[in-house]
Amino acid sequence: MNEMKNEDAICRAILEKKLIGFYYEGHHRCVEPHVYGVDDGETRLLGYQMKGKSNGSGNTNWRQFKTEKMVYLRVLDESFEQSRLKSEPDKWDRYIAIVD
Numbered sequence: 001m002n003e004m005k006n007e008d009a010i011c012r013a014i015l016e017k018k019l020i021g022f023y024y025e026g027h028h029r030c031v032e033p034h035v036y037g038v039d040d041g042e043t044r045l046l047g048y049q050m051k052g053k054s055n056g057s058g059n060t061n062w063r064q065f066k067t068e069k070m071v072y073l074r075v076l077d078e079s080f081e082q083s084r085l086k087s088e089p090d091k092w093d094r095y096i097a098i099v100d
Contacts, residue, residue: 019078
């Protein structure tokens, strides 16, 4: 999928507090998107993975995703109520969208 379309979808999902679904490194993920921006020169998403598999331990947890590796991204109908962030996110090069 086009990266600009992914960016539009991610920003919309953050604004509307909607979960997103996508494939990443061969696994389907269902994620609450929280922070979208640029870190170390790469566009990334920080999200809380709700469902799906991962290469790491456990299925639900905070994860950072390089957006260039996210494929078949779509905004889901399911909402989340509020941010899970306990503090300001780590300093990134630039923030594009942060859930409020």
